[in-house]
Amino acid sequence: MTKKESDIINCDFQAETAIFEIQSYLGAIEKNSSLFEEKNFDKRIEAIDFIEFQVIGQIEDLLRKTDQLILLKYRAEKVKSELEEIDINLFKTLQANIRTKGYTGKEFQNLVNEYVDFNLDYKEHQDETGYDNLDVFINGLSPLQTMPEQTKDLEPEMVFYQKTPARIVFELVEKAHIVKEDVFFDLGSGLGQVVNLVNLLTGITVKGIEFEPAFCDYARDCAAGLNLHNVTFINVDARKADYSEGTIFFMFTPFKGEMLQEVLEILRKESLLRKIKIITYGPCTAQVALQRWLDFETPYDNNMYKLVMFSSL
Ligand SMILES: C[S@@+](CC[C@H](N)C(=O)[O-])C[C@H]1O[C@@H](n2cnc3c(N)ncnc32)[C@H](O)[C@@H]1O
Numbered sequence: 001m002t003k004k005e006s007d008i009i010n011c012d013f014q015a016e017t018a019i020f021e022i023q024s025y026l027g028a029i030e031k032n033s034s035l036f037e038e039k040n041f042d043k044r045i046e047a048i049d050f051i052e053f054q055v056i057g058q059i060e061d062l063l064r065k066t067d068q069l070i071l072l073k074y075r076a077e078k079v080k081s082e083l084e085e086i087d088i089n090l091f092k093t094l095q096a097n098i099r100t101k102g103y104t105g106k107e108f109q110n111l112v113n114e115y116v117d118f119n120l121d122y123k124e125h126q127d128e129t130g131y132d133n134l135d136v137f138i139n140g141l142s143p144l145q146t147m148p149e150q151t152k153d154l155e156p157e158m159v160f161y162q163k164t165p166a167r168i169v170f171e172l173v174e175k176a177h178i179v180k181e182d183v184f185f186d187l188g189s190g191l192g193q194v195v196n197l198v199n200l201l202t203g204i205t206v207k208g209i210e211f212e213p214a215f216c217d218y219a220r221d222c223a224a225g226l227n228l229h230n231v232t233f234i235n236v237d238a239r240k241a242d243y244s245e246g247t248i249f250f251m252f253t254p255f256k257g258e259m260l261q262e263v264l265e266i267l268r269k270e271s272l273l274r275k276i277k278i279i280t281y282g283p284c285t286a287q288v289a290l291q292r293w294l295d296f297e298t299p300y301d302n303n304m305y306k307l308v309m310f311s312s313l
Pocket of ligand 1: 157158159160161162163164186187188189190191192193194209210211212215236237238239252253254255
């Protein structure tokens with residue numbers, strides 16, 4: 001523990017002890033019925049003095065500290081909002097640059113590296129989902145900031161919206177050996193972050209398949225707000241989607257059980273026409289790993305929060 005931390009804890013402890021003392025002094029005076037009998041003038045004078053100089057004095061001392069704390073809180077809030085203002089302006093500028101200058105591929109990666117210090121090797125060893133500064137940065141680049149209301153109820157095997165951590169999308173792009181002819185699909189694309197980010201990082205054609213229309217609209221608006229090219233969001237149940245152009249299919253556990261099996265069967269049929277890659281993250285990996293028509297491209301050690309890549313045989 002640092003000296004500052006132990007000072008704060010000591011200060012807290014002293015304040016609590018003082019409040020406890022004041023409560024017991026007042027309690028004792030209130031309960032002492034003799035003080036309320038007219039004849040006990042002397043005792044009463046002592047009690048009044050004690051209340052004035054000890055009790056009220058101590059309370060005023062505490063209140064002075066509270067005033068200082070309130071001032072400190074205002075100061076902290078002021079400096080926090082000054083720092084936040086810098087980020088608001090930074091993201092406005094970066095969004096405008098992406099929109100007008102069309103940063104994609106290496107240019108976009110360099111732009112991110114300018115502001116966020118991240119190390120993929122280190123992050124790879126994290127064994128649970130969890131968001132970090134890279135997510136805060138990527139969220140800041142989104143022209144829309146308020147999550148839309150869902151308009152449809154999910155069926156039992158459909159999984160609710162949760163964002164893939166941005167570092168996982170960077171890892172995907174680094175390891176998937178993507179070529180410019182590839183067409184990337186995100187099955188259950190949610191608010192579109194994976195799709196838009198893969199497009200920004202690679203410039204390839206990307207498509208999001210999403211059951212919830214409000215999510216699809218939001219994702220489209222984000223892509224349009226950044227003037228991204230070759231990005232499409234299709235509002236359709238993944239069991240009914242057209243995958244005929246796809247070569248890489250990503251799933252952050254959008255559905256499970258029979259629904260997942262049904263979609264995997266559609267993808268298996270696609271794989272008879274051309275070689276495809278399937279990339280998974282989250283609990284769905286265990287079920288995908290059982291498909292005999294798929295080969296592991298990356299090792300799988302039952303860690304569901306590790307990106308796993310498969311290719312069709
Ligand atoms: C865990 S989230 C993943 C979101 C997104 N892929 C990401 O990583 O940021 C799962 C998404 O799948 C969508 N979903 C669930 N079942 C679906 C289905 N049958 N067809 C299309 N989308 C579905 C949900 O609405 C939700 O947005």
